[in-house]
Amino acid sequence: MTDLLTAIILGIVEGVTEFLPVSSTGHLVLATELLGYDPQKWAVFNIAIQPGAILAIVALYWRTFWAVAMGLVRRESASIAFVRNLLIAFVPAVALGLAFNDQIEALLESAVTVAWALILGGIAILVIERLARTHQVGGISGVSAGQSAKIGVVQSIAMIPGVSRSGATIMGAMVLGIDRRTAAEFSFFLALPTLTGATVLQLVKHRDAITGGDVQLIAVGFVVSFVVALAVVKAFMAVVTKHGFAPFAWYRIVAGAAALAFLYTR
Template sequence: MDFITAIILGIVEGVTEFLPVSSTGHLILATELLGYDAAKWSVFNIAIQPGAILAIVVLYWRTFWAVGAGLLKWQAESVAFVRNLLIAFIPAVVLGLAFGDQIDALLENATVVAWALIAGGVGILIVEKLAKTENVYGISGVSVAQSVKIGLVQCLAMVPGVSRSGATIMGAMSLGIDRRTAADFSFFLAIPTLTGATALQLYKHRDAIHGGDIELILVGAAVSFVVALAVVKAFMAVVTRYGFAPFAWYRIVAGAVALVWLNGR
């Protein structure tokens, strides 16, 4: 049964990590809905994130190769690319270290997740309607000031249910950055952010991880990797054609259903 649980949670992680619907929120709700021991699986939910991260590395390997080659030559575009991501990453590091215990406490509250899903859905609809975006020609074209603001907005995702990708994408669009660049920025920013968060949580909870847990983590990470590969491609196709409104309405409905279920069980 543990392997089945690992597969299910791996699927949830792979589907939701890069969509603006909150992977952490969905993992918490899945744990509640299926009756799993939340304390037992909370570390697992974080430990399988590298699988989804690897999917981005594979899908965008040409970009990573080009940026790496450009850095060796100290090309302005590659330097700006890395600079912007590092700047946007810093606020999450500072707040994550300062308020780690409070953040961990929120991860145990499914009701917070439900309300955050609804609020985030409304926020996406507002940004989609009011944001005036223009093409900034890729991540390297994002300014330092915009990178700082995107990093600050990303910190809202420390509340489970907000969605890291949703916060960064909508934050970028509200700053005038076009949909495609906003989504790409969110994908690439996930690499240092999720890697850092995973490393910190695994270190903090290292005593809770035993030999048999490693196998489960590897299974969950592998499943999330395969699923995320397919989801990211489909996500960009949906966003290009329909925008982010479908995800906003999904969040509102899912949050409302979760509230009804949590209050009525």
């Protein structure tokens, strides 16, 4: 397989999975096993293309970001609460990410860990979907500071590959009584500081390993992940509104079981 084709495939995987509760990191780790490429060679690439998916959220929700920015200028309470909640939820990821960075990178090498996390995460989603009692909170600005802090702590569990940052954030919010749509949008917007911070940290750490050829491949993966994420996020909200998160839970369970079967029988 050529490097260009690998870059395109990984860009598609990133764009499809980043904002779904199925774990983009986990799928990229499993792609290593299925496609047989060198994971060390593509480790920085997988991180560097994340901003493509992030940009898709900016493009889809630019009106929201503009309204919040204008609200901050006018010192409106709703806009202040919006930014406050995202910053509060972001803090635990920063603290734990810096403290356990080496351990997290070690886990990225374990496809078996990913497979089990997919299965257990799928079961957790089914349970939470059935038992959680949610209510409309009026959007992200209607979430309390205390709830935001708890969501941030739960999101940090997603540092284990296969758990899913989006899934942990959404399910954590629903356990706290937050409605599905707000929970999903909270995960989208929280991804901006979380993924941007993680990307910058890793690119600075591995800057000496990036060559001119890598930059071209990263550009391809960036564009592919952006385009794919645009389509996926729109479809995701339509599915969630109609069917909830159960379809993604069952997908996780089936994908995780299939991955375990492949890993143990190859």
